Amino acid sequence: MxxxxxxxxxxxxxxxxxxxxxxxxxxxxxxxxxxxxxxxxxxxxxxxxxxxxxxxxxxxxxxxxxxxxxxxxxxxxxxxxxxxxxxxxxxxxxxxxxxxxxxxxxxxxxxxxxxxxxxxxxxxxxxxxxxxxxxxxxxxxxxxxxxxxxxxxxxxxxxxxxxxxxxxxxxxxxxxxxxxxxxxxxxxxxxxxxxxxxxxxxxxxxxxxxxxxxxxxxxxxxxxxxxxxxxxQFHPTTLPSTGVLISEGVRGEGGILYNDEEERFMFEYGYANNDGELASRDVVSRAELTEVNEGRGIEDEYVDLDMRHLGEERILDRLENILHLAEDFEGVDGLDEPMPVKPGQHxxxxxxxxxxxxxxxxxxxxxxxxxxxxxxxxxxxxxxxxxxxxxxxxxxxxxxxxxxxxxxxxxxxxxxxxxxxGDVEPPVTPGAIDSGSEDVAADGAAVEPTGVIENAVERERERVETLLEEDGINHAEVRADVQETMTQNVNVFRKEEGLKTALRDLREAREAYEDVAVSDPSRTYNTDLIHTIETRNILDVAEAITLGALAREEFRGAHWRAEHQERKDDEWIKHTMLAWNDGTPELYYKPVILEGDEETYEPKERSY
Amino acid sequence: MSTQIEQQETETEGEEEETEPAVESPGDQRRATKRQRQAERDIQRETEEASLDDEETVSLKVFRYDPEVEGKQEPRFDDFTVPYHKGMTVLDALIYARDRYDSSLTFRHSCRQAVCGSDALFVNGRQRLGCKTQLSELDDPVRIEPLPHQEVVKDLVVDMEHFYDQMEAVEPYFDADELPADDLEEQRQSRENREKVKMSTRCIWCGACMSSCNIAAGDNEYLGPAAINKAYRFAMDEREGENRKQERLRIIEQEHGVWRCQTQFSCTEVCPKDIPLTEHIQELKREAVKNNLKFW
CATH class of the missing domain: 3.50.50.60 (FAD/NAD(P)-binding domain)
Structure with a gap:
């Protein structure tokens, strides 16, 4: 130890x-x-x-x-x-x-x-x-x-x-x-x-x-x-093929977003009449996807971010790295042509x-x-x-x-x-498949520090042994299913039915994870094992994200709900909390503190 | 390449001692089951690869080695055929092969955008970052090996400890002679000076330069291009002050320092961040000479 x-x-x-x-x-x-x-x-x-x-x-x-x-x-x-x-x-x-x-x-x-x-x-x-x-x-x-x-x-x-x-x-x-x-x-x-x-x-x-x-x-x-x-947060400027980030600095320095009709849509369609491209990230991401959904996206997928007018000298001085990223990961020369961008989880x-x-x-x-x-x-x-x-x-x-x-x-x-x-109604039971067993922070009632640690070590040894010894499916299949349903259903635009579909898919993925095993038998640098353990963590956080998204029936900041198109300050200035509760998650709320040192912040309409 | 394989065979013996002694069971049993399962997967994979005939594909020849797994203790190359799409990188191909064909295929990677420096590999005979190397730029089949001149841990993973040790040997941290008394007052630095150190600060510690360097291969104590570049980054930073600069020049002037460099430019050629490493080493040599004349 x-x-x-x-x-x-x-x-x-x-x-x-x-x-x-x-x-x-x-x-x-x-x-x-x-x-x-x-x-x-x-x-x-x-x-x-x-x-x-x-x-x-x-x-x-x-x-x-x-x-x-x-x-x-x-x-x-x-x-x-x-x-x-x-x-x-x-x-x-x-x-x-x-x-x-x-x-x-x-x-x-x-x-x-x-x-x-x-x-x-x-x-x-x-x-x-x-x-x-x-x-x-x-x-x-x-x-x-x-x-x-x-x-x-x-x-x-x-x-x-x-x-x-x-x-x-x-x-x-x-x-x-x-x-x-x-x-x-x-x-x-x-x-x-x-x-x-x-x-x-x-x-x-x-x-x-x-x-x-x-x-x-x-x-x-x-x-x-x-x-x-x-x-x-979904960042509005990521490269379509890889998700590599193109810094907000490009827009900070004066970069402009165009749709397929070469319109400066942030202004033309009134998404942000004052700040345009420099509106908050959630605003710009929704604007881009709305353009794509309404048929004004390029190749029905992305929009263009143009920084050519800034001039080579300024670009090289302040944004040189962006040129490398666009070239290496999208094959685009940012000095010569606009860069394709779309929102990505950030x-x-x-x-x-x-x-x-x-x-x-x-x-x-x-x-x-x-x-x-x-x-x-x-x-x-x-x-x-x-x-x-x-x-x-x-x-x-x-x-x-x-x-x-x-x-x-x-x-x-x-x-x-x-x-x-909380009063969320998930279509399937969330949480541990077998609550009350290995997931509980149980330590055999030890309270003395070394005992607690030794018990924890023993549990992890067993977990690793089991993964290595048992026969089963590759975690990569489970991980891909989780990622797909999250991107499909818990993205920038969220609908109740989509969120419920995601929870069902996640439950299936959890069940599939029960049969996961590591096929590499080696103790040396076993990334198969590491990734398999990570996938369990991904499952837990993905479910927590989706439960929160289903519970919050309003549109606030990055969280947009099809059925609830307004910010509901009377009801929803509160934090969505989720306790694991030893495998049977409990959703509840706690108040937001708006009383600051100098002033009490008054919620105002957020326009840019 | 043949030399590299010999090298690893000798390492195999050394490393076996470190692994746990073979337990009769259930370890052996486990390995046997896994082998059988792997054989089944191999068949499945061949079918899947054969069905790719109509698609555009790329062939990989990947170095494999594991000190404790039967069949991998002798270094070998495995062939993988993966479907190709425009924009696909060496890293994408490796991930595909691992997730679809063989989950034990082992390599480091994290950011996928050439900033974490995890995936420097030896691809078609040259040090490159897997994530920023387009398959379209390479001859088929694509031969992927671990970085030469470093001990192989497993498959494409090399031991980076020596590289880290050399980096630390140059005292790689800012250490100004004097700082503004006010916690809210910054040190001034001219744009020119920031520009001068800019390229040197781009280093992502990938180790490609060190692996490409003949001198480092022959002299294990040579600081190497990355560490000397790190020293350059601080020695040239006007904010540190003259006293610290003197100490930095003393470090890089040591027996296994800048004077070992024979300006072959291999490091500069392979650096994925385009850092003019050889120039930086040469400039430090000139600084050292000037400095010595000053005190003579």
Missing amino acids: YEHDVIVVGAGGAGLRAAIAADEEGADVALVTKLHPVRSHTGAAEGGINASLRDGDSWDLHAYDTMKGSDYLGDAPAIDTFAKTAPEEVIQLEHWGMPFSREDDGRVSQRPFGGMSFPRTTYAGAETGHHLLHTMYEQAVKRGIEVYDEWYVTNLAVTDHDDPEDRECHGCVAYDIKSGKIEGFRATGGVVLATGGLGQAFDHTTNAVANTGDGCAMAYRAGVPMEDMEMI YAMGGVECDENGETCIDGLYAAGETACVSLHGANRLGGNALPELLVFGARAGYHAAGRDMKTAEIQTGLSAKSEA
Whole structure:
């Protein structure tokens, strides 16, 4: 058994920031990641990092834009904390050597981004995430932070008290991909989940193959509620053939969207008369798909994004990476012709319920970054807000887990924060096929940390043995079925019947998963095994997303429902919560906090 | 290629010691069942591949090796025929072969967009990223091997530890002599200076350069192109200051540093991010000379 004060699961932006914070606080911290830190998907972020740095801008403007962008589903304590802290975090990165794009006077550049009332998006070309990730990994190396790379965390070691709020997390279990060893990791201070996104629940996504929602699924099964899972962002500019992201920076710099009739449809058809292409992402994604559905799409599939008028010099200076992506993955020269784009799954606004300090309702268990839902982004994340989020809340989770005395959180977590029971009627029973068995966080009533961890290790060994020994179907079939139904039915436009179809399909996929086995018998670098375990996580998060989408009978932010075409503030300014409840999921609601430090945010019509 | 296979055969012996001793059962039993099942799958696969006759296809010859699986301990090449579509990459073809034909086919990949640096492979005799190499650019059959000059863990997966060690040896982190006292005040950097280090900051740690380098193949302690480029990235960054630069030049001037480079440009040719690695190494040599003259 390995032992550290703080264990951080995942070593992308949020994980690295948490680890550095814990180290600064004097804790012995280790990063455990199924990749190597520099392979993390933070590296694919392109556009930038929002922070109010300049005269004329202020944190409260940033907070206001973020709340408006969230369509009033963000929590004010999270948003205020975020907007106030983002500037120091961005400058901290600069002090760590991040190669930001610069102005003539040598200060870091900022550019306009969708939904922002001030050009406050700092950036490093169109490769901001790459530079952020490498800069922070370098700082982790400088501090000598221990990294267990290519160790896949398969489960948490949590006590089995009936009430999740009484449970304690003592560590986790990880599988050494190279050798096949399964080991326990004890964390005396806390475990921080920073496993990134869950885009692999869909088949057209900007997310990496590794973004399988591991942190969400593990926390969910351990008893932490999932929050606002239906809130999935579909990015309006992804390449049609692969889902590779074309940064919002292209539109920020002045790129224009055209339909098949060469009309600038964002204005021509009134989708966003003021901001046009720079409206919020959900607005632009729906506009594009509406164009396609009404027969004005190109090849009935996509629209064109044109940046040629910006000129070669400006493109090379600020968007060079986009030229490479369009060339390598779509065979298009962005200097010569427009780039084909369509919406693709991009980001999960929802996730593991936690408070401003990253704490979940289980003692010793934290979440940060895309895995977490504080909630900062509410129903829609603004471009350029994900990277500062992982800095601000990654750091806070790291400090808190390492024992820093922090202000008591205003956001309440756990079932005790419930304000209302849910009334969703799924067509099939969701949750575990065989509830009450292996999925329960049962640990044989052990409460003493090493006992809890040893039991968890034993369960994971059995699980792996079973997968390796038994004969069965390939997980890839199950995963493909999940991705297909999610993209078909839980996409930008959602209909009640489609959501129910998805739940039925997911139930079938769960049943099929019961017969899954790993055909590669090897202990050495068995990716078949890893992917099979991931597919279980994908199933759990896909079902949570769909249940949330069926429950929320309104149109808010990224969540559009055919039968419910308006935002219903009287009824729906509340978070959709889903508790695993030992295999029989329970849906409920908790209030959104609109009372901020300076003002109470008044829901207004969100027009751009 | 023949040399590479010999190399791996010797490694096989070494690695066998690390694997768990063979248990009579149920391990053997399990492996036997799996072998049988695999044989059934092979037949199924042949049928599926044969039915592709009418479609446009691409043939892959993929290097296979597993230190603990019977039949794979001796390195071999497996053939896969996969349906081809326009825009298909080497990585797409590998994923197809794995998900449809043989789930034990092992390779690293994650982002699919040339930024995570996981899938540097030796494709038709050259280091390339699988995800950004179009099949249309390659001769058929496409021969896919692990990166040369690195120990093979399994199939196309190589041990990257040595590469990471070399990267860390150059103290790869920003470390300014002095920082602004105010937490909200950034350091200034000219556009020209940012431009100067820009290409060097693009490195995605894929290891293609190191694998292509003859010098690194012969001298295990050579820092190699990626690590020297990393040193360049900081040594040329005006924000760090003169003291730190002196220390950086001392590191790259060591016996196994910049002077080993014989400017063969193989690293520059294979770099998937177009970093002018050889130029950066040459520039550091010049800086080192200038620096030594200054103190002479």
